[in-house]
Amino acid sequence: MRAVVYKGPFEVAVENVPDPTLHHPNDVIVKITSSCICGSDLHMYEGRTAAHPGIVFGHENMGLIEEVGSAVKTLKAGDRVVMPFNVACGFCKNCQRGFTGFCTTVNPGFAGGAYGYVSMGPWGGGQAEYLQVPFADFNCLPLPPGREFESDFALLADIFPTGYHGAVLADVSPGESVAVFGAGPVGIMAAYSCSIRGAAEIYVVDHVQERLDKASELGGIPINFDKGDPVQQIKDRRGGEGVDKAIDAVGYQAAAPGSSAAGGEQEEVPNIVLNQLIDVVNPTGALGIPGLYVPTDPGGVDENAKRGALSLNFGRLFEKGLRLATGQCNVKRYNAYLRDMIIAGKAKPGFVVSHTVSLDDATDAYVKFDKRIDGYTKVILTP
């Protein structure tokens, strides 16, 4: 089959690779109809991880059941499904408590697995024609047949639930004020999810104008951090008060104010957003941190950053009695509910997709998405 294969830093190719096969009675093979490129794919693409050439990318996968293992109970050929980016078993201590992003079965020695991602287990990616899905009854979310909502549903694999997870981690509740840092696809999905959850005021902090515009369209209040301390800007608008909750949808590759925004060089300040969250939230508030932080970053700005150690204003955090929650999204906790919102017309996350291109054009799409040129902000590949 055709697949997007990592060749080395800043190089992917669409190549022929062996078709995946049923390895286990609980597997299915899915014929991919949509697979998104994720911002986190770029970590590998840019050579900032330990990924070896040869890996097939793609953890945001959707398609039709092609082949069904002998132990599978609820799926049959032709069923339309979308898979969480997390690979999960459904029965380990973490999965049974809903922490499917921290499955201890599928990636021995680590808590958490994913498709097509370095260090996340032996699972091939879905930027390809076919995908092997283990523990299929658990991992496949059924969708209505047909092609309707294709790009909305495709986002159920990762960024819609991940944005929603940010709102859950920050415990965003109806009537509250929230600050979302970062207006990339995940940040926009976080702001959108805050709105779904009834937040009264949603501030969205970024420094890319198109992103801020998108936030405004959602009813968010855009805050450009190149134009002054975003915390002060928010407090000024609120009569000196902070907000109830805040979400970090940026992570460790946070840009310094004024540094170049998209695709090019930017000065990184890995702890800047975390400390802004501490600063902007009122006492008794909560911080939700879906943005990625890593324990090993060879490209880190200093020795501490390289081992994931960041300087936090912990005294202030304590004085305010704040709480924070982190970690990758447990997609399965949310995806059926978000799917039902899409079907009912209450959510339409597909607006965040900028391009849908053929799998064969993946090489070009990676180049443009990495540089954020030609408006490439969220790309779906279709085999």
Add this chain to the structure above:
Amino acid sequence: MRAVVYKGPFEVAVENVPDPTLHHPNDVIVKITSSCICGSDLHMYEGRTAAHPGIVFGHENMGLIEEVGSAVKTLKAGDRVVMPFNVACGFCKNCQRGFTGFCTTVNPGFAGGAYGYVSMGPWGGGQAEYLQVPFADFNCLPLPPGREFESDFALLADIFPTGYHGAVLADVSPGESVAVFGAGPVGIMAAYSCSIRGAAEIYVVDHVQERLDKASELGGIPINFDKGDPVQQIKDRRGGEGVDKAIDAVGYQAAAPGSSAAGGEQEEVPNIVLNQLIDVVNPTGALGIPGLYVPTDPGGVDENAKRGALSLNFGRLFEKGLRLATGQCNVKRYNAYLRDMIIAGKAKPGFVVSHTVSLDDATDAYVKFDKRIDGYTKVILTP
């Protein structure tokens, strides 16, 4: 001052009564700007309670601080405020846990107090020019100065929080399906609150066409119970499935199918809605019951109903593993958040108000509202 005084069954008069005064250092006197007539006022108006003539009605009160007791800390003359219908102390065992609808201080021997309501303590009502508000720091919710959002804010005293409480009691969460029984003002506010909380599908059951139309406007799916078993209608639309959650916004005066709807005679079946809730909810689901049930109903349809004993399909409820929650709304738990949603433009509950009339026209308004004629569905009185 002028006030709406209960004279006897089906009779109120606007009369001169003594002005309220500061009785306690924590009191304030509020000059009323808006006071709503509530469906529960009609229980007294119709003579179905032990209310004695002379009581001043009105528990949905809003206005400007007129006079301030010596112990009050945070309020000053001229402040615009709305009061929960519950009178609460803020420090008893129930208040401190957020159950302000069950205050044990303000109505000795009972858990819960209210303004202008039989058996709810010695507190005068606010369908008048002035109102005494005890424990004022606790009971007054500050509002922005001016006249903006007057009818939206007025609903913060009772029906918006009460509808919202229904959604909370039923634990309605994003993406879920809900059935709301009753599309009177509280039912509409409950459906509206389900939408605010992200419900995917909201079925609204009633048999008055205007109410069902209002539900549709909100994005709800109207179900007319005169046109067939509402549970079956809902299941038919859902491929045989029930819903995740259900709300009873009707209470014990539930009408039998086909009986006359508004103002006139109707056959009451006090347990019909409760059993429909049990029937319509899927196993593991939850029932929220803000609709009123009473332990003593002299007008009850039979001996059991007279003492508030109802026949429930409890075996089915257990088999499904359902949970249910009841009780009058703890308004203070929600009102600041709902206020902030109104200010931010995220909620606009005032659409449910049908008429705003002068306090002097209260007699006429009671007659029309009781009969639901001339479109009287929710009335605000302005002194």
Add this chain to the structure above:
Amino acid sequence: MRAVVYKGPFEVAVENVPDPTLHHPNDVIVKITSSCICGSDLHMYEGRTAAHPGIVFGHENMGLIEEVGSAVKTLKAGDRVVMPFNVACGFCKNCQRGFTGFCTTVNPGFAGGAYGYVSMGPWGGGQAEYLQVPFADFNCLPLPPGREFESDFALLADIFPTGYHGAVLADVSPGESVAVFGAGPVGIMAAYSCSIRGAAEIYVVDHVQERLDKASELGGIPINFDKGDPVQQIKDRRGGEGVDKAIDAVGYQAAAPGSSAAGGEQEEVPNIVLNQLIDVVNPTGALGIPGLYVPTDPGGVDENAKRGALSLNFGRLFEKGLRLATGQCNVKRYNAYLRDMIIAGKAKPGFVVSHTVSLDDATDAYVKFDKRIDGYTKVILTP
């Protein structure tokens, strides 16, 4: 193999039946070491269900893995395991949210399955030498090897988690006062669980002296309902106050005060305990109802009881703002935690076991347990 086979009302026999075999790649066969007789087995034994002769009883099962299906990941022959009485798939909508007692996969057309129980699916019982366990990775709880804690662990299949579930359903929290109705094995486990969860005062209501004595040993306060209204007795001890929470560990076969207690004839009042719960709990409190209520009871005391319709003091329940939660226990939600308490010496539920007898003596054990003679209150069968 040898197994306990239901022959008809009040008759079981230990007979040879075919050995269970692996039917599905996710199955295991367990060689039973301990299988308890449950009070709910007596419903079938006494002929009050639709159970047909031929069924093998036993849903409280523990043993050693004998044979392993090809898809099973985490188990191997020789592993010591205990199984929840619920059979569950792990991936349906209910299982994934932790409601494993309401699995929609294992018993088509119904939410919930169990071993060896009428209407609970095609699963054989474990009062036998061997047991087929489906979805074995999900349904088998691993235990430390050896024979230690055998009777404590055996109770992890049902009554310890079920009692604990009662405390969870009533939301029993540290420092609270609780009334537990019923001091049979489940009631005792509920009281024990309240103690584990930090309850300050635990009243235990029954009318069998040995049971009340057992409650006292646990630090509970025994209340004999043959000696006067148990609600009044509790309120008298609390200066007129009720309790924060209450648990119904009795169910629909509740005995009238003064009626014969054990094994013999007793007058049933199916709603008596529910109404006592409503009466004894303070406003804002919660009721946990693990005690069984059924939608169809051919032996019910009247027409309503036969269809599971009970008269509840719902007006009072509403006035107090109570909430209640019901349903069979989702054992898997608790069993690993309760196991760890047993291993650490923090819980020792085995004190409730009165007899451990050979599987070959099951017929005699059923007779004695049904009549509660010779101190038969909780029996473990060992093949």
Add this chain to the structure above:
Amino acid sequence: MRAVVYKGPFEVAVENVPDPTLHHPNDVIVKITSSCICGSDLHMYEGRTAAHPGIVFGHENMGLIEEVGSAVKTLKAGDRVVMPFNVACGFCKNCQRGFTGFCTTVNPGFAGGAYGYVSMGPWGGGQAEYLQVPFADFNCLPLPPGREFESDFALLADIFPTGYHGAVLADVSPGESVAVFGAGPVGIMAAYSCSIRGAAEIYVVDHVQERLDKASELGGIPINFDKGDPVQQIKDRRGGEGVDKAIDAVGYQAAAPGSSAAGGEQEEVPNIVLNQLIDVVNPTGALGIPGLYVPTDPGGVDENAKRGALSLNFGRLFEKGLRLATGQCNVKRYNAYLRDMIIAGKAKPGFVVSHTVSLDDATDAYVKFDKRIDGYTKVILTP
């Protein structure tokens, strides 16, 4: 009256000061019967804060109502009461949500007030004969009359709820494994509270033998961090696994391994415990941090520490998907429940009190407690 007055670093005196008087209608005056010295008093005593000479110490206060303000509803002279160390109004945004440690009324410009503490508002301390208590209906917890449980009840002002708060912040639940860092009075109360909440295994980390012995008496597993990395010691005992939850009862003045333990010089490593928490907890776990961290520490080990900025292994924390919660205890959330546990005999925290001495001997008690000599670990002063 006689009172403990701060004179300057390492110097307090028992002196005559003016009696407190009723300043506000909601005040009461309490005649102190017991007032504890807290470890946090030593921050002021040692001159590591901005406290000015003249302040009367004492925030753990208990006594009898002496005089009652005109607006007070529920208290009368002679009532025995204990006050949370937090001064709180009961009606501000934070108080009404239960965050009484972050009251915005009682200490203008800051969220949170306390008796007798620098920067915590104008409230005098209770290491004295009398104490002014504002918002008395809210701040006084009634106790049974007499002298029973005097030292147990005295701990309800601070360290028992604060230890309990640690267990709540870490979300410690029945059957879980927990590591408590620090076995001073708060750490011991935290471990004790974990036990109350049903934890299966409780590791307690310290390097003072008497403290570790006390932990053992409670059923905890002592871990001496002078004898090797405490995280590794815990994992070794658990077959390589970490624990479910962890509590930091140490704070920013954490001692380096091997540094002198009590009273004397010790090398501080302000972030050591936080990073050990991150290390010892399993993925998906939670950290509770009642131990004090401050935004300004003139005595900090370096420039970052001086401004409360600490280096955290945030990459690891994120990878594990951990959550953490911080802040001073909201005593009123727990104190009634903990009182009821004491009365019922389910908790007996007074075991942690080492000395009860006369107020007149306070000077000597401060010296000994500061140096932890003569077994001074928790001291109650009695006027």
